[in-house]
Amino acid sequence: MKINTARAKRRLLLNPALGLGEAYMDGEIEPGSGDLYEMVDLLALNLMEGGTHPFEKLMEKIRWLRRNLDQLNFADRSKRNVAHHYDLDARLYSLMLDEDRQYSCAYFPIGDETLEEAQLKKKRHIASKLMLDRPGLEVLDIGCGWGGMALYLAKEFGARVTGLTLSEEQLLAAKARAKDAGLEHMVTFELLDYRSWTRPVDRVVSVGMFEHVGINHYKTFFDKIRSVLKEDGVALIHAIGRADGPGSTNPWIAKYIFPGGYSPAVSEVLSVVEKSGLWTTDIEILRLHYAKTLEQWRDRFMKNRSTLAKLYDERFCRMFEFYLVGSELAFRRMGHMNWQLQLTKNVSALPLARDYMVDIERARAAIAEQGKMGPIEAASARVKRDLTLHDERKSRQQNQSGGESSRNL
Template sequence: MKRVLDIFLKKFIQTGTLTVIYSDGTQGRYQGSKPGDEVGLRLHTTAAEKALALKPALAFGEEYMNGTATPEGCSLERLMHVLMYNLENSNLLSEEINSRMRYVGRLLKPLNSLKRSRKNVAHHYDLNGDLYRLFLDKDLQYSCAYFERDDMSLDEAQEAKKRHIAAKLRFDRPGLEVLDIGCGWGGMALTLAKDYGAKVLGITLSVEQLRVARERAKEAGLDGQVRFELLDYRTLHRTFDRIVSVGMFEHVGVAHYEAFFNNIRRCLKPDGVALIHSIGRMDGPGTTNPWIAKYIFPGGYSPALSEALAAVEQTGLWVDDCEILRLHYAKTLAHWRQRFEAKRDRVRAMYDDRFVRMFELYLTASELAFRVQGHMNFQLQLTRSIDALPLTRDYMYEEEHNKAP
């Protein structure tokens, strides 16, 4: 299998240079025709070589987690940058066929039923709550921040994200009823209640997030204004003035997009406003990396904007505004990665070395997906009525400016 892997890497590396030290001590140097970074990879076992030759997209992550594939003379970030850049720009026929097969396969996978959705969410979000406190901002925002200035801290950028979204929701009067779909640990819901006078129902499928969100509401004295429930969005049958969903649409599943937006329409009052914030991709429909799907976000998929808009078009909703956030999540993930690395010993004490390597690979690969592989975020502002919002976007800027510190 070493020979097979050698042939593959000679074709795969087109930019930069990768030196591989095989388990028998021999080296392979793979230099692309285009200049780039020089990085190294050590493979410690023949089993790792075989796995990489047969299923590289899944095996690299697994072998790194196991400690049988490690960076050599470089950081994980530098190694992943070279590998992911070449993957994005590869013209290998085998990779194209593999990608197309995965694209078809995602349509054949089991649907995200209520039971499966709860199980998928628990896999990632019901981990030890102290883990996320180690690397997230003080408000526990586990989604893309908004960097109004390049020198913003993570806490400042997450506060700016909430202001940006709230301005698009247009809180033109107190007491508006808000539905927060996928409310996380409650930060957005609590902010809308405290700073905008809203009455919020936050729903989640994570037992751990629900517990923390309820505790935070009680501590803030907002438990009479904000309510958190363990609910699936498909089970709600009441209407709201505003609906917000941040970082949840990635877990809906392609087959459920139209149903999701139909539920948004059904739960939105005639003059209501909804804001959907999601990871997306700029290059059309694709697939979820098999390692990410297995170990990080089972059932997850970052949609192309064309897929989301096609579903919206079937529901009668207006897309009043669409904004693309390009490198904001890359900057967010860079903050998370650096904070995580600074607390590696504490994470290891919670779990083990394998978990630490898994999580650092997840954060690194995710950051690079936004830097070199066309990932981005989009925000869709939706209404049922053509005249639910002012004719121009000036109200957004005015509100955002008025709430700025």
């Protein structure tokens, strides 16, 4: 690492968690050999092996004491925080994200999926946990982004979806997408804080928004979900978490990327859910999926860096590059992960075993694959599937009749 100025040394001494990123943004620190990823990766490995410097531990304690104040995200402050990051030039996200503009952890069950494939599988995976078993179900999408999840649930499952956002840029884009897709009669988007929603719904989904709620407002969030869910309702919350227990937000991330944001440990969330009256019916931990997502975002960002530098400037590009690198390594080295929490109001709202999730997911994947085929290939696949099912039924019948004969003997 090349430290080019005396100010960079002071920054690293007085507040290293903030100073490293700021010094890189200002060109006062450069990778000595290799690139930024290798430099930050080495620092992360050193932290894992040698621990944090005593002075930085003191700074961490101060951040811990301040975290309730830093995360007082009342409605007006939440809207300002969202605008800080999500109301950036739309071309930035178009060049970096997948075609559907999914700005949250993708799902890589195999591991070699493209970004588009992994984001589609993420939507399908979440939909399977919502158990949209009939068309016309009312779904509330809290933190709907650019509308991709809402449009998917309406198109693929016949759901009636209302998406809530605090970003004016996202609202305009989401409404335009619903109109272009001919789904305006099934999907609506509103510039509304979740705390202001009052109408009962069958399902609640929230993807990548809970990190912006703030620890002071967890009770309000889950109480709101319980109050708006119908008696047989289901909710699915997808968020970033940490495996090493409660902590505080990195000060550089809090200042430049996600003000008011925090990724909670599952223990911090469940302790509130337990008091809300909701049932926790399923928990899944996605470990390296976000690391793989960020790797693909970073690759696309770097390929379009010169274009993005014209939209903003070199300092902005260095800031965003540092954010993507640091975030990816947080998932690879520093104990970050994603969790998905399925919740119900009624203990009997869902089947007793979770097989239905896998069944729905596989059925939807088969339908999507069939849609890619021509009519001849699709007909051939149906015949082959019907023959397989016929053979399986015949085999079961033979086994049953064999069993009856054995019992008779």
